[in-house]
Amino acid sequence: MYKTVLQKIEQYDNIIIHRHIQPDLDALGSQFGLKALIEKNFKGKSVYIVGDMNDFTLFGDMDTIDDKLFHDALIIVLDVAGKGRVSDNRFMLGKEKIVIDHHQNDTDFADIFISDPSQIATCQMLTQMVLEENLKIDEDIATYLFSGLVTDSGRFMYAQTTYETFAAAAFLTKNGARIQNIYDAIYVEDYSSKKLKGYFINNFKRTENNVAYMKNSASLKNQYNVSTFTISRGMVNQMAGIKGIPIWANFTETDDGEIQCELRSKKVPIVDIAKKYGGGGHALACGCTLDTWDEIDLVLKDLDALAERIQNNG
Ligand SMILES: [Mn+2]
Incomplete structure (x- = not known):
C-alpha cells in the first residue's frame, strides 16, 4: 500500500x-x-x-x-x-x-x-x-x-x-x-484547565432522550484563560462514560462567531449527522461548524431523535 x-x-x-x-x-x-x-x-x-x-x-x-x-x-x-x-x-x-x-x-x-x-x-x-x-x-x-x-x-x-x-x-x-x-x-495539566473540567461536569445539560450537551460562548475561554480548542475538543469528553448517556455534544462559539461542534457517541454512528451539517470525521467521534446559535438546536434535535431510536431498540 x-x-x-x-x-x-x-x-x-x-x-x-x-x-x-x-x-x-x-x-x-x-x-x-x-x-x-x-x-x-x-x-x-x-x-x-x-x-x-x-x-x-x-x-x-x-x-x-x-x-x-x-x-x-x-x-x-x-x-x-x-x-x-x-x-x-x-x-x-x-x-x-x-x-x-x-x-x-x-x-x-x-x-x-x-x-x-x-x-x-x-x-x-x-x-x-x-x-x-x-x-x-x-x-x-x-x-x-x-x-x-x-x-x-x-x-x-x-x-x-x-x-x-x-x-x-x-x-x-x-x-x-x-x-x-x-x-x-x-497527563500534566494546568490549573485553569482543571477548573474548566469542574465547570463542565457541573453545568452540562441533557435533552429529553439523554444527549448530554454544552453550549459555550466565546467569552468562556477568557474566563478560564484557555484556547477555543481546549474548550471545544479538550472538554467534550468530560461528558463521556456516563451511564444512560449514549451521545454527547459540545458547542463552542469562536471569536469569528461560528459554532464549533464536537459530537461523540458510545456505540451508534453519528457521523452522518455531522455530514448533514457540512462536517465529518469518525463514525463515533466527529464534528462540524455552524454559522449561528439557532442551528445548534437543529443538531441537538437530530441527535436526540437518534438517541430515542437507540433507547427503543434496547
Ligand atoms: Mn488522527
Missing part, C-alpha cells in the same frame, strides 16, 4: 508535509515522524513541515518557508483528507499531492490517496509503512509515532484499538520510544 508513497518521495528533492488545522498529537506525531523517516531513509531530500501551532510544543516548531518552494515540491498531507481542514493552504501550489489518512472522509484534492479508516491513528499507518517497507527508525521517530498512537486510541481504550495498535506500540517501544516524555506532556 505504501510503495507508491516511497516511489514518489524518491522522485522529488523538495517535500513539504502538511496536516490538519488545530493539530492533535496524531497530526503532529505523524508530521514530525514522516519528516524524520524521510531524512533517515533517503539521501539529499529537503523536507519541511508547515502549519498552525497550539499548546503541543513538545516536538518543536514548524518550518517557515517561501511560497516559491511549493511549485516543484511533493506535498504530503497527513491525518486529514478534505481541503478545508488542511493547515497552510499553500499545499494547493504543490506539484503532486499525497494524502495519508485514517478518517472516514473522502479527499477532494489528492493525486494519491492512502486511506484506511480501520486504523486508529495516522501514526499507526506510518508504523505499518515502516514495518512493511523495512524502513530505518530511531528513538526520535519511535517517540513521534507513539505519541499519535497513544492519544488517538484514547490511551488504548477506544473500540478501534486492535492487535495492530498493540503491535505498533510494541515495535515503537522496542525501538526506543520515550513513553515517559509523552506521558509527562499529556
